[in-house]
Structure formats: structure tokens, C-alpha cells
Amino acid sequence: MTNDHESPRMPTDGRLLGNLSVLVSVVETGNFARAADALGLSPSGVSRAIGRLETRLGVRLLQRTTRSVHLTDEGERLVAQVGPLLSGIEDAALSASGDAQAVRGRMRVSLDPMFSRLVVAPKLAGFLAAHPQLEIEIVTRDELGDLITEGIDVAVRFGVPESSSLVARKLLDTRVLTVAAPSYLAAHGAPRTPKDLAGHACIQFRDPVTRRPFEWEFHRRGKITTIDTTGPILVTDSATMYGLCVAGAGVAQVLEVSVRDALEDGRLVELFPDYAEEMFPLYAFYPTRRHAPPKVRAFVDFCVALARKA
Template sequence: MAFDGKMLANLGVLAAVVESGNFARASDALGMTSSGVSRAISRMEGRLGIRLLHRTTRSITLTDEGQRFYAEVQPLLVGIEEAASHAGSASASVRGRLRINADPLFSREVLAPKLRAFMARHPKLEIELITRDELGDMIGDGIDVAVRFGVPPSSSLVARLLLETRIITVASPAYLKKHGHPRTPAEIASHTCIQFRDSQTRRAFDWEFCKGRRVVPVTTHGPLLVTDAGTLISACVAGAGLAQMMSLGVVQDLIARKKLVQVLPDWADERFPLYAFYPSRHHPAGKVRAFIDFCLEILT
């Protein structure tokens, strides 16, 4: 089969449909009409002699043949985009609007205090910083890059590890004076513990204590369940109970000021990752790459 420019263009359309999940979003991303996207897919199916997509009124999914075909061509598309990006000056240009979806704790405690330096470094860049508890639909929402804590979801997004922060257990001096210091992980179960809800699973995080390769899970209890890290920190400082939280700047500052006390420091080897995400169909634009590099810079 002879290869031509139309085939390459239609491959780009297919990639947009697969990653966005429907023709409407793909058409928005490509600047085409939905009918134009549909015709491009139909032409490719006719050219290949296979059906690439299952189409229903609610969803679009790859057929078995489509999955095999897309798995083979997707890396080639990424390679072509990388080559084109390196060949031109656009990859080095840091300008335009950068839409960032950031975890609220990271945004408030780490990123916001440093943003002025980033903007001074790139004066032609405009930033829209959106704080959310969930990753959401990056492509549908027009997000360029997202920064989230936790294990990456299984998706077409590229995930770049930025940091692995320690998980520590803390309490206020007043709470410990009244209820005593737990000396082992098992003793935690008898204390009042502030629960923190995982935005992905919609249930409270499980508590674990790690020392080297040894991991001890502990079933904890407490009347307070929160969904915001700032609230968790404030409630803990106020003496509402023990809490497990990430060892970031504000927490370390509270420990240094003796507003919080770390409990069981020898059992604090658990790590929690922070990732940057961007759509896999695109080689990261200069503005995205500059932002990720800046995050790595301020986190080291």
C-alpha cells in the first residue's frame, strides 16, 4: 500500500479521537467539524480494509483490529511530532497562555510563592492556575499540564515524576500531653485519628507505618473526615487528633515552631509521589517543558 500525506493526516485524526473519546472533542482539538472527523476515519477504514472504531451514541472505542493498529502507529506519531518540534523554533518558545491544573496543597504551599520568579523568567507567558482535587479531563478542559499527588491513573497521559515526599505522623503538643505519645504503630489504633479522603477512591486513606522494607498497616478511627490538606493541618494543630500528612514546607515549619510534633519518626519511610501530567499525543510545548523544569528546580 502506497503511503501518502492524507494517510498521515488521517492518523492524526484517529489519535485525536482515541485520546478525546469522541468526535466532538477531537473536532475541537483539530479545528475540524465533527462530520469532517467522521469522514476522515471512514476514509482510513476504507483504505485499510478494517473497522477501526466501535461507534455508539454514548461512546467510541477501538475495535480489536483498531487497537492493534493504533498500538503500532502511536509511537511513530509521537516520534514525528518530536522531530518536527525539534526542527522548528516552536519547541523552544515559551509564550502564550499556560493552563495548569494543580493540586491545592502543592499550589498553595510550593508553587504560588515561587510563581513570580517563573513569570519574570518568561515575560511573554500568561498563566491560568486552576486548583482542583481531581485530575479531570485534561484534553476536554484544555489543560496544558497538571500536577497531582499519587500514583498516575492508567491513561494516555504522559507522567513525569517530580518528587517523592515522606509521609509523617504528627499531633499537636496539647493532644499528646492529654493522650500520651504512642510508642509503636500498634498503639496508634487506640488514638483519635483524623481521616483524609482520597479524591479518587472516595474513601479514607489507609494508614501504614514503614521502616525499611517492613510495612505495618494500622486500622485507625476518628470522628473527623476531611477532604482538604489545609483543613487537615489546621485541625491537627488545634488538637483534633493524630494525622498523617506529607512532609512539605508548611508542615516542617509547624514542627520547627513546635506547633506540631512528629510521632514515631523511626516509622516514616513511606513515600508519596508527585507527578506532572501532559497529553501524550503532543511533544510537550516549550511552555510545558519550561514549567516542568521549574517545578523540578523548586522541589530540589
């Protein structure tokens, strides 16, 4: 017997689950055409499925334009709730078929630009060769963004994570180094101590959170010294900063995991090795769910292995 004070429950059937899957696919792929291709449907079939779902729920889930689709507030809440559940259903089905550990399907990853270019890109072909049923789309940027609305399966970023509903897994810590190219040092001389940077062109990097240039810190024997630095160049992505530094445009503070090859082959020279005790973490982020899919776990393990070898 149903309690008169309880809210009526919406019956769950195959069509409802199917329409929810279509919605999640639209969010993951970014538009109706790509969702249709991924699901083996026509774009009009995808549109009808979304329309049926909106009619059944009595709310608009997507804002449509000629070029893109965006979730409404109601749509964001729905996807945040059902996305992990649908993933769990998929994992359960794979487990029942004895294929729970299969690394396959399409995965969208968001990476720090320099980590992507210098650490991941040189080894990605080997990772895909080991997992021939996997397809990867890489988005590079410094900001984490909204993984759910953008359909990101996993993101890898440097820095301490802010509080959020995302799962954050710390992968490792890497040192912060001060470096310059031999050509820059030949033209301007090598600073002997951090205080000598006052007379050098220091490439400034804008903090994506505060929107201000990062302060330059130097850690030695537990003591932190902050140095005011200046320079004619301010950048917003780490890959550009790296390119400028290698080209001799100035001194930069970088993460060791991303520049080890450049240090080994002489493209960059480490300055002040006695002041390089500052550590910076590398994290993997993915939407909250009980178990990350095998493709996500495999990619995160791949990033950890690369970073430790770099």
C-alpha cells in the same frame, strides 16, 4: 492513481487547520467567549468556525449549553488526535523562527491542593517574573480528571499513576510522616508508638479512587505495620487536612514535601520518626505528544526544583 479500495482522503487546507485550532482553543479555554478572546475573534466567529468544521466532518463535536460546552465522543477522539499535531505545528513554527525555547502563552495546570498551597504558591510570583510572557490558570483538586476535555496542559499529583494515554513523568519520592500540632499534644498527650493511636483523634483522608479512608501504614526496616485508626473528621482534600492538623484537631498522615516549613517552625511535630520509611511518588502528567511545549517543561522543572528544596 488512487486505489479503488482506499477511503477518499479529505483535502487539507488552511481553513480546515484554522477551524481545528478554534476547536482546540474552545476546549482549552472552556467556552466560546474565552476562546474568542484568546484567538482575537468574535464569539460568533468562533461559533461559525465550529459549525463549518462539524458540517465538513459530518458529525457534532460539541454539546452546547447556555453556560458551558462539552465534547461529544466524536469530539473527544478528534481533539485527542489533532491536539498533539497542532502543538507540533506550533513548536515547528517557533523553531523555524528561532524561538522554540520561548516560555510564553496561556497555560492551565491542575495541582494537588496541598502541594499548590504550601509548595507552589509561595514561589509562583518568582517563576512568573522569570517568564513575563506566560499566564497560568491553576485548578486545585485531588482527582486527576480528564486533562484533554478540560484543556489542562499539565497536572502534578501524588501517587502511582493508573494506566492511561497520558504521559507520566516521575518527579521525586517523598516520605509519609505522622504529625500533630503542639496544641493537640499538650491537650491529649503524645503517642509513643503507632499502636498508641487507638486512643487518639486521627484525621481520616478519603482515597479519591476507592472512596474509602486510607489505611494508616507504618514502615520500619522493611516491615509494614497497618494500624486501625478512628477520628471524628473525614476529609477529601489534603489542604483541609493540613489546616485541621495545624489547628490541633487531631493527628494526620501527610507528605513530607508539603510540611517541611511547618515542622521547622514548630507548627507541627513529627511522631514516630523511626516508622517513617514509606515513600510516596510525585508525578507530572500531560497529554501524549512527541515533545512537551517549553511552557510545560519549564513549569515541571519549576515544580521539581521546589519539591527538592522543600
